[in-house]
Amino acid sequence: MDFSDFKIVRFNCKSFPPSGFERQKYREYNLTPLEVECETIEDALSLVQDAAALLVVAQPIPALLINNMKRCQVISRLGAGTDKIDIEAATRRGILVSNVPDFCVEEQADHAFALLLACTRKLFQQRPLFLKGHYHRARDICRPLRRMSELKLGLVGFGGSAKAMARRANGFGMKILATRNDLSKQDSLASQLKIDMVSLDELLHHCDIVSLHLPLNSTTHHLFNRSRLLTMKPGCILINTARGGIVDENALANVLREGHLAAAGLDTFQVVDVHAGHSHPPDHALLNLPNVVITPHTAAFSKESSRDVSFGGIENLIAVLSGASPPARNIVNPDVLNPATR
Structure with a gap:
């Protein structure tokens, strides 16, 4: 099938x-996407x-953008999260939304x-x-540190990245607790690693470190x-590599300043737009705290x-343009395949 006649917009x-991998797929399928960078939604409307x-x-x-699309068959997310796409609007228009949910579970677990x-x-x-040469002071702040194998790790969410995180924590001898919507669901890895599946409240009460693995x-x-x-165990550490909006970052800054939490490791933010087209120093109370580790x-x-x-992402797109469907795990709005449910 010749795909060169399809107009594809790559934002x-x-x-x-x-990437070179993406361009390799362009050549394989004879794709010539319109490559754009839009500062505003209005810039994208005509495209x-x-x-x-x-x-x-x-x-x-x-x-607003979706309702302006007259011929679109698929919105292919080159990533996992789809919180920036109006899924309901796409479904109403009969547009399939796809993603690549497991492309970085190992990297996310490494980073977390x-x-x-x-x-x-x-x-x-x-x-x-x-x-500054304050070697004695550096040693002093380390005297209360805990041995990793004595700590309890809580995983909020138990999908791919959380399971990869659990395997790493198990190697350090940590006790692992996890929570998810269906606590009764059996899981072979949870059984293998002796992970306790508990409620969110119980997890927060007992764990020394809490790592978030949820969609927004x-x-x-x-x-x-x-x-x-404040229901988290005093001295707990919060790790967020999921989505910034899961955490009230103003509240987190205050709770850290007050000393209830010991530290936070953050890779995602709501208050800082790390995808902005311009570069300027970010400004938020969280970023000035010495016990917050940040990455963009x-x-x-x-x-x-x-x-x-x-x-x-491109195989998802090609499947739809070919009249087929991507793998079920890559379809965000499966109802679009059944017009009767729209």
């Missing part, structure tokens, strides 16, 4: 340029009107565990003391507000994840 081409497909990394796709270690060993707090939606938005943060949403990055997300 975020400056902030997230197409999508007659597009057959969209390739999206970080571009918001609200109902790196943040965990940086926080538990106070690595970033030691650096400025070392550079109306249920999880600010799930970790001030009251929930880089948990997914590796050569292998770039390959997997490029291949997966």
Whole structure:
């Protein structure tokens, strides 16, 4: 099948340029996407009107944009999260939304565990003391550190990245608790690693470290507000490589300042737009705290994840344009395949 006649719009081409793996797939299928970077939704309106497909990394796709699409068959997310796409609007228009849910579970777990270690060993707090020659002070702040095998890790969510995190924690001899919507569901890895499946409240009460592995939606938005943060075990460490909006970041800054939580390791933010087209120093109370380790949403990055997300995202697109369907696990709105349910 010749795909050269399909208009495909590839967003975020400056902030997230197409990789060599992505261009390899372009050549394989004779694709010539229109490569754009839009500062506003209005900039994108005329571009999508007659597009057959969209390739999206970080571009918001609200109902305003979707309702302007006349020919679109698929919005292919080159990534996992789809919180910036109006799924309901796409479904109403009969547009399939796809993603690549497992492309970076290993990288995310590596990154989350790196943040965990940086926080538990106070690595970033030691650096400025070392550079000032305050070696004794650096040693003093490390005297209360805990042995990893004595700590309990709580996983909020138990999908791919959480399971990868559990395997790493098990190697350190940590006790692992986890929570998810269906606590009764049997899981072979949970049984193998002797993971206790418990309620969220019980997990927060008992765990020394809590790592978030949830999608952002109306249920999880600010799930970790001030009251929930205060139910966490005193001295607990919070790790977030999921989505910034799951945590009320203003509340987190206050709870850290007050000393109830010991530290936080953050790779995702709501208050800082790490995908902005311009560069300027961010400004938020969280970023000035010495016990907060921050990275600019880089948990997914590796050569292998770039390959997997490029291949997966384009294969999803090609499946739809060919009149077929992507793998079921890659379909975000399966109701679109059944017009009777729309």
